[in-house]
Amino acid sequence: MSQDIIYNAQLLKGVLPMLALALLDEQESYGYELVTRLRAAGLTSIAPGTVYPILSRLEREGQLTSRLQPSHSGPARKYYSPTGLGLDSLQEARNVWASLSHVVDATAMTSRDRAPAPELP
Incomplete structure (x- = not known):
């Protein structure tokens, strides 16, 4: 069995900004470096074309800042932090994710283990 994990595109779209902010909070990165870090975290099939629009949107919204750094191997790289x-957005997203994952764990992940609801009289 392949180690690649297939993710629902809509679910991934909803969490990628949080993941990008979290990784950039740990260490500033340029776009392709962030793609590499996301792949290392388990999103093995994430494409650069998915990540760059998110970085642009977060920067446009004022959630990211960037700086250009000269590169010895090509054009200057745009580092984000x-x-x-x-x-603040990252903390809010983490709180929402924690609440949502609790509901999913309590509902969908254990539904077979729960006793059936009692019948109403």
């Missing part, structure tokens, strides 16, 4: 607003 979260702003205060981005860190």
Whole structure:
């Protein structure tokens, strides 16, 4: 069996900004480096064309800041890091994810283990 994990595109679309902010909070990165880090985290089939629009949107919204760094192997690289607003958004996203994952775990992941609901009189 392949180690690649297939993710629902809509679910992934909803969590990628949070994942990008979280990884950039740990270490500023340029776009392709972030793609590599996401792949290393388990999103093995994530494409650069998926990540770059998210970085652009987060920067446009003021959640990321960027700086150009000369590169010895080609054009300058654009390094991203979260702003205060981005860190606030990250914390809010983490809180929402924690609540949602609790509901999913309590409902969908254990539904076979739960006793059936009692019948109403």
